[in-house]
Amino acid sequence: MAHNLHHLISCITLLFLLLLVPSNSENTTTIITKPQPFGNFKHLEGCKKGETLAGVSELKQYLNKFGYLNYRSSKGHYNDEFNDFLEAAMKTYQANYNLNVTGTLDSETISMMAMPRCGVPDIINGTNTMRNNKKRHHQHPKKLHTVSHYTFFDGSPRWPVGKTxxxxxxxxxxxxxxxxxxxxxxxxxxxxxxxxxxxxxxxxxxxxxxxxxxxxxxxxxxxxxxxxxxxxxxxxxxxxxxxxxxxxxxxxxxxxxxxxxxxxxxxxxxxxxxxxxxxxxxxxxxxxxxxxxxxxxxxxxxxxxxxxxxxx
Incomplete structure (x- = not known):
């Protein structure tokens, strides 16, 4: 009798503990545990022009999404060859975000690409909006020039005059x-x-x-x-x-x-x-x-x- 009671208590305790463990439901899973939507480029670290490596096609898709490549369709473009176009796109991306401009997929560039971001492309209709209208101004006649980082969309669209x-x-x-x-x-x-x-x-x-x-x-x-x-x-x-x-x-x-x-x-x-x-x-x-x-x-x-x- 005592043995059976002890066994029953053990089962109830185990069930209680299981109920305390968070499930893998949508409510308890955070963004940290989810896969990177942009893909994991870590295995491509060091990849450069002239090489062919599985996963380069995903890198091309990423850069195309934000305007650095101009692929209108996937036909013949999203292969795993690191070609001249990809190297040029990498250099532009690295320059835009003040990374070391090498055209090679280094660890710093991989870390940047993995971060969550705004979906508006950096290059729109072939125009690099992050470089198209840099302004320089003087803070003081005897001081160095400083660079304003703000940019506009191609053509500088704005709300009409008087539309405030x-x-x-x-x-x-x-x-x-x-x-x-x-x-x-x-x-x-x-x-x-x-x-x-x-x-x-x-x-x-x-x-x-x-x-x-x-x-x-x-x-x-x-x-x-x-x-x-x-x-x-x-x-x-x-x-x-x-x-x-x-x-x-x-x-x-x-x-x-x-x-x-x-x-x-x-x-x-x-x-x-x-x-x-x-x-x-x-x-x-x-x-x-x-x-x-x-x-x-x-x-x-x-x-x-x-x-x-x-x-x-």
Whole structure:
């Protein structure tokens, strides 16, 4: 009898302990444990022109996604040969992000490519938006030149003169608890520019900015890729679309090392909505990459870019 009772108690204790162990459900899995959406290029470290190695095709797809290659289709292009075009694309990428420009896939470049980022390409229609309009200015006649990192989209599109009051509309995919992050982001841009104002509208047809959360291919030509890859994208003026990846782990109103700060990402994408391209300055809001658990605000370089674009 005592033996049976002891056995029953042991079974109940074991069951209780098992219930305490987190499952591998979607609610408990963080972005750290998920595979890299951009692929794992670690095994390609040191790969260079003239070599053929399994996985180079994925590297080509990555660089093509962000404009460094100009492959309209996969036919004959996404092979594993490290050719002249790939070397040139690598050098441009490395130059844009102030890496050692070698054209070789080194460890520093691999680490950069693995980071989550904005989905807006760095090169659009063959124009390197990160290099097309660098500005130099004097801080003082006797001091060295400094370089402004802000850039614009090709052709410097902007909202028309006099169009300073922009309306935004949330589609049904936007969680209600996410909306305050968008409102705060728009208010910040309004405050620092003293030029734009933003207000919500319920009329989707007349709205200047349309906001939504989406998964995978959502019909705008820039598909999302699941947790930890492309976080969001904002379209240039006057297209006015702002989409966030619904599969990311977002935080609103607080920082968590495993979650992306929604307000920071929306601030960045609003910069695109106003006409800013990507910056090469790591501290700038318009820098393309953002890790989880990090918050940023509008920096002086970002503000100077808006002032230059709109002659404020």
């Amino acid at each position: 009051s922009l309306t935004y509309w949330f589609d049904s995919t936007t969680p209600s608890n996410a909306k305050p992050a968008f409102v705060r982001s728009f208010d910040k841009w309004a405050s620092v520019t003293q030029y734009f104002t933003f207000s919500e509208t319920q009329d989707s047809g007349s709205s200047d900015i349309k906001i939504g959360f989406a998964r995978g291919d959502h019909g705008d030509g820039y598909p999302f890729d699941g947790p930890g890859g492309i976080l969001a994208h904002g379209f240039r003026p006057t297209i006015g679309k702002l989409h966030c990846d619904a599969e990311e782990l977002w935080s609103v109103g607080g920082l968590d090392p495993n979650y992306f700060d929604l307000e920071t990402v929306v601030l960045h994408e609003t910069g695109h909505l106003l006409g800013l391209g990507h910056s090469e300055g790591k501290n700038d809001l318009m820098y393309a990459y953002i890790p989880p658990g990090v918050a940023k605000d509008i920096q002086d370089d970002d503000l100077q870019g808006i002032k230059a674009l709109y002659n404020i």
